[in-house]
Structure formats: C-alpha cells, structure tokens
Amino acid sequence: MSGATPHLVLDRLTRRFSGARAAVDAVSLEIAAGELVALIGASGSGKTTTLRMVAGYEVPDAGAVVLDGRDITGLPPQRRQFGMVFQHYALFPHLTVGQNVAFGLEARGIARSERMSRAADALAGVGLAGADGRAVQSLSGGEQQRVALARALVIEPPVLLLDEPLSNLDPTLRRSTREELRATLRRLGVTALFVTHDQEDAFAIADRVALLAAGRLLQVGTAEELYDGPANREVAAFIGRSTLVPGALDRDRIIVQLGGAARTLRAAPAPDLPSRGPATAVLRPDALGFSPPNGPDAWPGVVQERRFAGALLAYRVRVAGDVDLELHSTVRDVQPGDAVWVRVTREPVAVVA
C-alpha cells in the first residue's frame, strides 16, 4: 500500500445465499488509487459475488463498500457507475459499436454529437478507431472484449470492474490481450478490480493479487509474495505448482526427511507459524534441480515422467517410496526410468503449517 490512502475499501463483506455456508465471508480489502488488483480463486470461491457486491448488483448481508471515505453500500449500481466489463461482454446486440460505447454518456444526458465523438475517441484508445458504425455481431471475440472495455472506460469510472475479462479468448489472443489490457489501464491510471480464475492473467496484469477460497480471503500480496511466501497450504497449493513435504521447523531452518535421507534447508516460514515444531516445506519445481550423484544435500530418485514444455522440461521424480517431486530443468538428456539425484537449488523455501 506504501502509505497511500485507500481509494476503495471492502470492509468485511459477507453474502449468504440460502444455505448455511456464506458465499463470501467477511472479505476485507483496500485498494489504492491507480492500483490494479486481481481477485483469484477456484470456481465457487466467491470472487464473482464479491465483485458484484462492489458493483452494487448484490446487496451484502453484512459489511460495507467504502469509496473515498464514503459508504456506498446502499447505492444501486446506476448511482455507483463503476462500469463493469462482463465475462460475456454483455454488449447490447441491437445497438452499433458506437452506440454501445456511448450508452453510459447517453444515460448522463450528454448531447448526441458529443457522446458520439467521445465514443469514437474511446474506441481509438482501444485500437478500434472507425468501428463506430459496425454491428456488434460482426466483431471477433477480442474486438468485443475491447468494445466492452471502451464502453466501461468512457464514463471514467472511479473503479473499473472486470469479471473474467479474458476467459472467452483463445490462448494466443489471450496473451496479447493481457498485455494490451495492462498497458491501457496503466496509461489511463485507472483503478481496477478484476476477477479471474487464471493465475497467469492475474500475475501478468495485477499489482496485487487477492486469493479467495470458499468465500474467505486467504492472502493478499504481489504475485511474488504469494508464490514465494504462501500464508498456508491452500495458498501454496493454488498458486503455482509445488510438492508439499513434511519437515521439522527450527526457527530459520527446516529439516526435511525423504526416504531416510534428512536434509536441512533455509526456511521462510509463514508469519503465524510457531518458531519450532512440525511444518510443511513448499518445494517449487523451479527451486529444484538435478545434482551430481551422492551430492551431500541431494536425494536419490527415479524419473517417472518427462514432459517437454518448451523452454523447460518438466520431470516427475520419485524420491522416497511415495513422494514424487516435480522439477523444471533445462537438462534434456534424462529419460524415464533413469536413476538421478535431486537437490534444492534456491533457498530459502517457503514453510507453511
């Protein structure tokens, strides 16, 4: 947050649908002006419901939404004007591209000529100059996404909300759109909160990532903070790939025993962990590597699987009777069935309960 006053505050937002468990359970989050924050989580984790409460489409059962110090929890969506980008874009099929983008200005009673020229500018801003007169149905998926973005941006929303903005695009288009989206939002200095189930999208676009599971907020931080210092097992399991292995924590050291071979690793324990006692080491595939045979801090194992993944190869190595380590390596000449030695190449390792 670096000392900035929060622009948007989600204060213990809670939403219960019929049934005992809360869909969103006391979620609190502060967003600074100009910050891009991603809400990520598996489907059913409550991320879309949280976004809809911020937009005003859902009324929270408890908690508040505060914008620039003003409680806006009771305001209907049309009074908040957060300009949401929907998953399926929700472009009005009976209006042209230009009329779609100008709709929010029409709602504000801005004269036709002015709103059409501002819509044209907004379209140019997303690389669709001259598309004003086109029919929505004639647009490709990527173009529709950009029209939806222009439509939301043209009303200069205090906070831009995006619900899975990239999920309907094919993988190639998705990567380029991701970069464009970040560049556009940065250039305009927009504050944005967006929902995605794809962590790559979140890492690429957001300044900070908020991870939700079962309606609860598990951790908020930069992508690297979540990857290198997960607050608990759930975060470690959701963010990136990892092998969770049991060990004994002793302040800044963890002793990990695999197949009879105990190794001591430097530890970065989660904040609420007792300084001594049983704990779990999070071994990331990119923090593991092959080692020369009989290395002092290496484990012996057998390669189970070799998968080509472009720049890297992904190996699965069985070290103890039942523990499979996943490791990424540029080494290419190892084959399934080979006996190898594996060691931790980057320390400290994250430690969770």
Add this chain to the structure above:
Amino acid sequence: MSRRGDAKGTWLFALPVLLVLLWTVVYPNASIIVGSFDHGLRSWRQFASSPTDREALRTTLVISIGSVIAAVAVGLPLAFLLTRVEFRGRRLLSAVATLPAALPPLVGVVAFLFLYGESGVVTRGVQALLGLDHAPWTLNGAGAIIFVHAYTMYVYVFLFVSAGLERLDTSLDEAAAGLGASRSLRLRRVTLPLLTPAIAGSMLLGFMSALGSFSSPYIFGGGLRVLSTQIVASKLNGAMDLAYVETTVLAIGAIAALILMRWFERRRTYAVSSKGSVVRSRLQSPTARVLAPVLGAVLVVILVLPHAMVILVSFARDGTWTTQVMPPEYTLDNFRRLATDNELWVPIWNSVSMTAIATALDIVVCFLAAYLLVLRRFRVRWLLAILVALPWAIPGTAIAIGLASTFDRNSLLGARALLVGTFWILPLAYFVRGVPLVSSATEGSLRQMDPSLEDAARGLGASWWLTMRRVVLPAARPGLVAGAMLAGITAVGEFVASIVLFTHANRPISMEILSQLRNFAFGTAAAFSVVLIALVLAITLIARWAEGRWSRAEAVVIQ
C-alpha cells in the same frame, strides 16, 4: 461434411410426405383461388363493389387490430409482473394465466355469454346492484368481439414476452445499470428493443387468429359482418364463387401476417442467456405491496370465472334460468342424460374418434416431415417447410371451404374423392389444422439433438431403422408428444371448420353445444362444454404421462 444428402433414401420419405401435404393443404386452397376466377374477374368485381363485403373486410381489419392492441395491453404488463416482481399470490396467478388457452373456442364464447351476456350473471348482478331497469351493457358488436379476443389472445403475448424475458441476458440490464442508466432508460433502450421480436411475433400471431376468428363474431356479432362469417353466409346462399373470393382475401391477409412473423422470428437471433437467471425483485412501496396481491386476486377470479361458470351452468335445469341473476335450480340430470341418451352420446364419441384419427395421422406425417426438415438435405426442403407452416396461417373457415370444394366428387383424373357428407371429411380437416402444430414442435425437439448423434450411431454400425428407433425418435419425442397434445386439444373442440363440413351423423361436440344453445337448453350445452374441458384435461394428462414414461430415454439422447 456429413453424407446427409444421400438422395435415394431421402426421397423415399420425402416424396410421400410432400404428396400428402400437396394433396391435402395446397390442392384445396389452390382450387379455391382458381375457383374465384371461374367467371373471369366477375366474382372479384362483385366482391369489390359489394358494400357488405367492403364493410366485412373493414370490420375484420378493425376487429383484428383492436384485438391485438387489447391483447398487448393485457399480456405485456402481466408478463413483466409475473417474471420480474415477487408478490403474494404470484404462483397462483402464474398457474392460471394461461388458462384461457385451454378453453375450446366455442366454450369460451359460451362462458362469456353466461357471464357477461345480456342475461349473464355479472350483467344481471350489476343491474340488480344498481337497480337498473335493463342490462347495463350488451355483449354485442365489435367491442364484445374484441373483449372476448383479448381474453383468449393475450395468452400469446404473455407467453412470448415471458419467454423473451426469461431468455434475456440479465447481464445486459446490469451492464446498462452499471453505466448509469436509470430503470426507465433501461426499459426503453435495452429491454423493450430486445423484446421487439417477441412482441411483434405474438402480435402477428394474435392478428392471424383474430382475422380467422369465427366463433365470437358468429355468436356476438349481432348484425356485424366479418369475412369469416361472410364466407359461411355466401356458401349457405349458394354463392360459391363469391365465397371463394372472400376466402382468398382472408387467406392472403393471414399468409402475409405469417410471412412477417417468420421474418421477425429470424431476427430473434440474439438474447442468448449467460450466467445469471431471472431475478424477481420484491416490491418496495407499501402501497404496491398491498395492491399487487389484490390485483392478482382480481385477475385470478376473472381468469377462472369462465371455467367456473360453465361448470355451474352444467348443473342448471334446462329452461329454468330466465330472468334470475343465478340459475335457480340445480340437478345432475344433464350429465345423467349425456351418459344414457344415445343421441347425446354420439357427438362425444364422434369428437373422440375423429380427434384420435387426425392426431395419429399428424404424428406419422409430421414426424417424417420434421426429420426431413432437420436432419436431411434435399432440393425441395424449402417447399416442405412452407407446406407444414401454411395451415397455420390459413383460417379454419378457408381450410374448410377448400376441402368442401375439392373433395365433393370422385374423380380419378382430378385426384378427388367424395368425402363431403361422409365421416372422413372432418378428420381430414382436423389433420390439416394439426400439421403446423405437430411439425413445428417436433422440429424444435430435433433441433436440440446434436446432429452428429445420428452419424455416430450409423458409424457404430447401427442400421437406419435402429438409428431411427433408438436415436432420432427418442430425441423427437418431447416435441412430438407436445405437438400431438396441442393438435388433439384443437381437434377435440374444433368448431370453425366443423360448422362448414359437419353432417348430422358425424357432428362433433361443438356443433351439439351450438344446437343445444339454439334450443335454450343452457344446462345441456354447458354439460357438453364440461365434457369438452374434461377431454382437454384428459389429453393433457395423457401427454404428461407419455412424457414422464419416456423422459429417461430423452435424458440419454438429448444433451
């Protein structure tokens, strides 16, 4: 590309289906058009210069447009109320909102007569309440016809708009709200424009029905002339060529409406629903909270009253209800006579057997037609599509006149058979009227089937027959059952074509109701009406049962 064009096998089915439809749908109507030119342009000139015909044409249009406006005025707000607002009694109102559609045309008219006619219960009730010397209104003329039409035709608007509202992508409304649009702006700029195809479609459907409507102008018209009654009058007067001209004019109007409707339907491409479903909002203001259930209760009473009235009068002793508000004497005699008097049993048996024959024929022909339309490609598919839709637009009176003038003699060369005056002419008329209902419902079901299922079955080595039985037929079944149900309901209460074609021997229930009414045997007429309502209910229950029995097969085949 699949090999769905393999010509020989397709033609094996397409040819008989096309021939049957050309013979029963196109041939009779074409012979009417040809017949209208029998004396060159004389009949047309006669039509154009006749003040009564001009008046009939004008009145028909006025009544049709008035009926459509009245239907929209009732159906549109009701659809919004029931899909968008939550209030006490909403479920009950939803349950009875489509009730008027289950009322056979003549029964509806009879019920309105008992309720709002000059000696109707409501009319006399108001008269007594206000202490008037004579009835406060007469159920007569254009206003009366539009009133009855509004009651039956608002259902189209209600159903189309409700379906449109339910399919409407709720995120469009949310997007508009998020961009700052007020409730009224959203309604004006987003919701109503998106519903335009549904509204226009239901209006045209109402227009088509009103154009061809016969029973209410026939009973309530008074001195009023409309085209459909004019056709029957011309036929009775022996002026067949004039009847042909009038029929042609009426049919052209209806077909024009059908073409327009199809055009609107094709525009209904958007409104694909995404995540999010219908959200009913609770009423905010306390006045509305009190008013909505009261309004709902009044509507429920109005909607249930015709059925209730028919049932009540069916227990009234014939000839006793004269000047009283309510029928004074009640008895079970009417029903006892129906069960014991052979003469009274005949129309019931006629209606049931003729309906069964017509519906069975509809099922066979329309299943094949739908199969050909959805899963086969052949050169004249467009013709088949027109043939199965055509009887929808052509008013019942016109269909009847066509059949009457075509199947009135045996002629091998003219492909004619003498059916007029026999039992078979009515099942044939019912069959023709059922074709669009069964084929469009079956088409709808088949379109939901993944077409690659048929290819997959054939690819697994299944014979054509096995594929048909295990894959195509189960997929078509829900639509086939629903369509057959509609066709059966229409046939069992059919009145419009029957009045032109019936004989004493094959008179259906509707004709018997009419003749009992003419004898002022209100109790007996109502008892027949109750039987008709019971038959409609029975058909509905049979269809439900059939659907439930086969639903497991559907679940497997339909994605």
